[in-house]
Amino acid sequence: MEHLEMRRKVIIMISIMAAMLFAALNQTIVGTSLPRIIADIGGIEYYSWIFTIFMLASSVTAILVGKLSDIYGRKPFILLGIAVFSVGSLLCGVSHSIIQLILCRGIQGFGGGMIMSTAFTAVGDLFPPRERGKWQGIMSSVFGLASVFGPTLGGYIVDHFHWHWVFWIFLPFGLVAFAAIYFLFPSVDRKKKESIDYAGSIFLTITMVPLLLSFTWAGNQYDWVSPQIIGLFAVAIVAFFLFIFTEKRVSSPVLPLEMFNNRVFTVSNIIGFFLGAGMFGSIMYMPFFIQGVMGTSATKSGFVMMPLTLSMVAGSTISGQIVTKTGKYKKLAMLGLFIMVCGMSSMHFMDTETTNMTAILNMILVGAGLGIAFPIFTLTVQNATEHKYLGVATSSVQLFRQLGGTIGVSIMGSVMNNQLADRFNEKLQKLIAATPNFPKSMTGKIHELANPQVLLNQGAVMKKFSSLPPESVMFLKKVLGILRESLSHALNGVFLTGAVVIGLGLVITFFFLQEIPLRTSNHEKTEAASKSETA
Known part of the structure; x- marks a missing residue:
């Protein structure tokens, strides 16, 4: 499809980005809306499954559709993805129980996986690697924009309208994207020799x-x-x-194992794994630090996090332009990862006295580094593999990032829980030892305060104990102070772990990532590309 005139390519890209924005907004809008939704339909014990089912469905679909789109072309799957995602969104809005909502989120995940996988692959069909950088940078910025506007819009909708509109408001957007891709996106013939x-x-x-x-x-x-x-x-x-x-x-394997003989393909996916682990693992816990340790309100914490997204959008756009202009990517990837390490290392030194401005500066560093590095490893994989493997190669990048993110969140959660418990118990024992005539009746109340979630609503928690004697209230306030300091210490460990993980990705990039010339045609057979393959 790279032979199409530029005007038509741009219109197709706008349609693809509209489809991606449709899926991304529906994904990010849910987070701030869920408390209100759960309050209406119940099922707090299944809260996490609303996110888990989407992640599972989209991860599985992305890698499977990657190979299928290499056989049948991208158009059927991006259209099917929009259709399935739209049906899932419609059904989410009419759900009457948490189980129904989870099942419908699974349908959304299947559609979302198809959209994300085929959208980035379609860029590879339309443009050769040398021109692809700027477009993939712009595509990555779509996620950033969705992360800025989705949560804010979700909160506004549930505050002023019924929560069903969270899932319905963007349905016309999806219909427009479907129509544009249906009429503008070229169809290709099925590859006869390929079987499923x-x-x-x-x-x-x-x-x-x-x-x-x-x-x-x-x-x-x-x-x-x-x-x-x-x-x-x-x-x-x-x-x-x-x-x-x-x-x-x-x-005709769904994931050809010979692709892993390609050094650039393998190294890029390993780096993508570390990037996903450090990114998701650290950034997920930042709102917890802002609200629980710094005491910033939930509304204001969104504004503290917003610079991360905006700097990521700027970084990915600029990075893509530089790669397209220079044809070089390794130094830029290393710069992005280095900036991320600096940002996460700075987050490691935050404490209970940290101001919102300091947190914002750290967020800008992390976001800028992420924006610079994030699109590059999709490009390196696509450039180093044959065009017939474009779909499965692109979806493999998403798979490794998703695996890294899932494993990173889990490991860093264990780091936080262990360090929090050790620090809290150590400080609490010292406080009890320093308190004369400590009443054993306070033990149960201390146990209620041992959960870091109470830091997100300290006023309501302390109001519950307002009828106690003043000395008891003062003691419990000290316990909350210990919990706050312990959470700060634990999250410092999480951010340091993230910095180390991204640092490993930087080291691997420096020593093992080969820089081969970006091809100027999708069908070009270059000597440099063949050098990327090792036995």
Whole structure:
């Protein structure tokens, strides 16, 4: 499709970005709306599943559709993705129970996975690698814009209208994107020699779902060494070996293993894994620090986080333009990762006295570094692999980032919980020892304050204990102070872990990522590209 005139390419890109924005806004708008939704339909115990089911469905769909789009073309799957996502959004809005909402979110996830996978791949169809950088930078900025406007709009809708409109408001947007892609996006003939790898698809799914679930639940719902988590890991390992066995024997594998002989492909995906782990693992906990440790309100915390998104949008756009202009990407990738390490290292030194301005500056550093580095590793993978593998290569990048993010969040959650418990218990014992005539009746009340969630609503918590004697209230305030300091200490450990993980990605980039010339045509066979393959 790179032979199309530029005007038509631009119109197609606008349509693709509209489809991506439609999916991304529907994803980010839910977070701030969920408390109101749960208050209406109930089911707080299944709260996390609303996010988990979307992540599982979109991750599995993305990697499977990657290969299918290489066989049948991108158009059918981006259209199907918009249609499935729209149906899921419509059904989410009419859900009357938490179980219905979770199932409908799963439908959204299937559609979202198709849209995200085929959208980034379609850029590769329209433009050769040398021109692709600026467009992928702009595509990445779509997520940033959705992260800025989605949560704010979601809060406004549930405050002024019924929560159903959270899922319905963008449906016309999806219809417009569907129509534009249907009429403008070229169709391609099915590749006759390619067959669908059903067995490989099944084993890959059975590998991914238990693996993602195990890291999502470990340390939260279940202990790491519980039978449930060990069982999930066991199923994933067995399915993985069956997947490898199958892929070596089928004629058209869902994930061709020979792609991993390509050094740039393998190294880029490993770096993407570390980038996902550091990014999701650290940034997810930043709002907790802003509200729980710094005491900033939930509304204001959104404004503190907003500079991260805006700097990410700016970074990804500028990065894409530079790559397109120079044809170079390695130094830029290293710069982005280095800026992220600096930002997360600065976050490590934040404490209970940190101001909103300091937090904002740290967010700008992390966002700028993320924006610079994030689009590059999709480009390096696409540039280093043959065009016939474009779909599966692009979806592999998303898969490794998602795996990194899931594992990163789980590991950093364990870091936070362990450091929080150790610090809190140590400080609490010293406070009790320094308190003369400590009444044992206070033990139960202290236990109520041991959850860091109470820091998000300290006023309501202390009002509950207002009838106690003044000395008891003063003691509980000191316990809250200990909890706040302990949470700060624990989150410092999380941010340091994130900095180390991103630092590993930087080291791998420096020593192992080859810089090969960006191809000027999708069908160009370059000597440089062949050098990227090693036995």
